[in-house]
Amino acid sequence: MKVRQAIRVADSQPSRRDTRLDKYVEQYAARASGFQVSAVRALFAVANRPEVVSLAGGMPNIADLPQFEIGATISKLIAERGAQAMQYGSGQGEIFIREKIVEVMAAEAICANADDVVITCGSQQGLDLVSRIFCDPGDVVLAEAPSYVGALSIFGANQCEVVHVETDELGIVPDAVRQAVTTLRAAGRKVKFCYTIPTFQNPTGSCQSVQRRQELIAVAQEVDLLVLEDNPYGLLGFDREPLVALRAMDSERVIYLGSFSKTFAPGFRVGWVCAPHAVREKLVLLQEAATLCPPVFSQFAIAEYLENFDWRAQIRAFADMYRERRDAMLQALVEHMPPGTTWTHPSGGFYVWLTLPDGLDSQAMLPRAVSARVAYTPGTAFYADERGCENIRLSFCYPTPARIIEGVKRLGEAIRSEQETHAIFRTERTARPGRHGAVINPAPDIN
Amino acid sequence: MATQHNGQIVVLAGGLSHEREVSLRSGRRVAHALRAQGREVIEADVNADLVTLLRSIENPVAFPLLHGGVGEDGGLGQVLELLGVKYVGSSPDSARRSFDKSISAPLVAQAGVTVPKRAVLPQDLFRELGAEQLIAALGEQIGYPMMIKPVRSGSALGASRVDQPEDVPFAMVTAFSYGDLVIVEEFITGREVAVAVIEPDGKAMALPIVEIIPTSGSYDYNARYTAGMTRFVAPAELADHIAARCAQIALTAHQVLGLRHISRADIIIDTEGVPVFIETNSAPGMTETSLVPLAVEAADLDFGELCAQLVDSAANPAA
DSSP states (O other): OHHHHHHHHHHTOOOOEEEOSOTTTTTSOGGGTTOOOOHHHHHGGGTTSTTSEEOSOOOOOOTTSOHHHHHHHHHHHHHHHHHHHTSOOOTTOOHHHHHHHHHHHHTTTOOOOGGGEEEESHHHHHHHHHHHHHOOTTOEEEEESSOOHHHHHHHHHTTOEEEEEOEETTEEOHHHHHHHHHHHHHTTOOEEEEEEOOSSOTTTOOOOOHHHHHHHHHHHHHTTOOEEEEOSSTTOBSSSOOOOOHHHHOTTTEEEEEESTTTTOGGGOOEEEEOOHHHHHHHHHHHHHHHSSSOHHHHHHHHHHHHHSOHHHHHHHHHHHHHHHHHHHHHHHHHHOOTTOEEOOOSBSSEEEEEOOTTOOHHHHHHHHHHTTEEOEEGGGGOSSSOOTTEEEEEOSSSOHHHHHHHHHHHHHHHHHHHHHHHHHTOOOOOOTTOSSSOOSOOTTOO | OOOOOOSOEEEEOOOSSTTHHHHHHHHHHHHHHHHHTTOOEEEEOSSTTHHHHHHHSSSOEEEEOOOSGGGTSSHHHHHHHHTTOEESSOOHHHHHHHHOHHHHHHHHHHTTOOOOOEEEEEHHHHHHHOHHHHHHHHHHHTOSSEEEEETTOOTTTTOEEEOSGGGHHHHHHHHHTTOSEEEEEEOOOEEEEEEEEEOTTSSOEEOOOEEEEETTSOOOHHHHHSTTSEEEEESOOOOHHHHHHHHHHHHHHHHHTTOOSEEEEEEEEETTSOEEEEEEESSOOOSTTOHHHHHHHHTTOOHHHHHHHHHHHHHSTTO
8 A cells, every 4th residue: 555655665764855845945035035924914814704804904895886887898998999908008008098197186286297107007016116216225215103014015125224204193294204314314324205195094094284295395395305105095085175185296306106996996906106207217117127018908997987987976985985984983983992092083095093002912912803703904014113012903994884883892892801811911012022024914805 | 445435525724713824725735635636626614604515515525624723622523523524534522632732731641751841721710810829830830931822723823932930921911812721831942843643544653753943943833834934854863762752652642632534743852852742733734834744745655645545534434
């Protein structure tokens, strides 16, 4: 029998295998050193199970899009222009969608030319392209404290050092930007740009006032600093018209990242960069090197959508839906959070930023929450340093209001349970070394 | 040799435990290996559709690959027995015995195997008796360094090495985040090895020993599932008498606990050369970086062939 034969071979000392199960382990670039499996990330595997209320991911709810009509439009597109739509395209992106994007950006007072726009595979790729053309290893990027985890991943992959800048309820503090730039330059460091999400920031939900934006631009001009404005949620305000974008205040100093992922659908993977012309030229060449061209079919499809559907009304419908979910979350937080818990009150976007009662650690508490059938993203994901233990990002974008209420209730129970354990052991929160380095945010397909 | 099972094999993976991700990886690997053997495989999660699925198949054999929770505490096996479904793996009673370290360790120790000093304690006891006093008692009896880990979890999730009393509270909070029971165990310094036991034809045999050498020094979750972070040597470079003792310990644990088809014993060979039994797993991992597939390869066995033999053995238990 095969097994018996094999054991006999084993008994007679077969050749020994000494392996790390990765023959390339010594050959990876330094920038890949953080690409490790993470126990925290693995916990999110349960988040897509129906028993679990996931407040962890950032998936937009696109169930209400007119899918049948969009399907008919795309069928027509294939029938009439399929050979063109499924062909290679321009590295900069197709002119007809760039012209449409200029119309979209006008809603936030951006006056741009279609030539200023470079189409990317989601704004995430735009962020990567910009980082790659500006940053050498060791360069410094300023970012809000806390900041979007996907941006931190890109800066890390490009071997930049992220220095977080103080924020308040209105977002990044301009004086703190000036201070950081001055200090870093005095130390001989190269500060390449300040990355900011001015409107309904991820993860805090904060929104810079017009005055704050003006102050930020004034500081950037004063210290000669490039600003990278990431604006996926700008049109998803609940209570007012869109605010003027930073890009509208200084078109030579601000590179703007836009996206259709939240205002239409993320699966098309179409975003864009609006940049000064010299930067744009480099972006186009790098885009061609990276992908030859951004997804052509998606550009055709989105252009058809913008042309044939009332996309402004759809965005208003999205905002109404998200407002209802935000309201459900805020009300549930009032009802179910223990004393000592605080949270932000976003007026748009997808997220609430919660601060736990003293002593609790959001990353250490996540398994307990998962056992209680609720998932969230620990605040540590949104810092490149050791901060964020006391914070949680709660997403209200995907679950229904009823599920949000249930999820917040479960979270409240998990927090109380964690408090009880801490009380028994009289622990104090301590930053534990080595908690950063691995990716701990949910994957993009997590609810 | 058992008659070949020609019906459908239901590979069960996923579930709601903290180890869902690992389980899914194990399931995909085993399903792929069985399909390569020409077997008909359905991959299924453990959810509300499972009972209906199993009832809709004629004479299925289940291959559970759930780690932690109901996958290893006998719960899933109990359900399969209730449904009359034959399955690869241990009976509910045996799995439960193996999973509960407060039961398994004394049983294995009674068979003459060296085990670490350990205590299994619920959170309620710390609250009722006072954490400070219990921690002091643990320090006196177990000593430092010690391991603190959740009872109902695997893959080193929630496990901490603690070198001094001041670090115990945080380690306790971390472990209790995974469940209401923790195990506090003497830390054994030495070489970490794993011994897989298989029963392809009803008779248990130990596979070649795999030595685990994490490059970071700690065989934590990252080191377990990130290829490249751990060095594996199979068969381990051990003196013959130590290797034989390790194999004997794994077989003893398998037999004393009444395990079936497959198990994996985790052993640390201390600085004196004494193999110390840590635990045995009735549903060991089968991922690309797991230990059992490495042991199977070191035995010059085909992984898919072995999985198929285990299925046949489960389908024809008397064979």
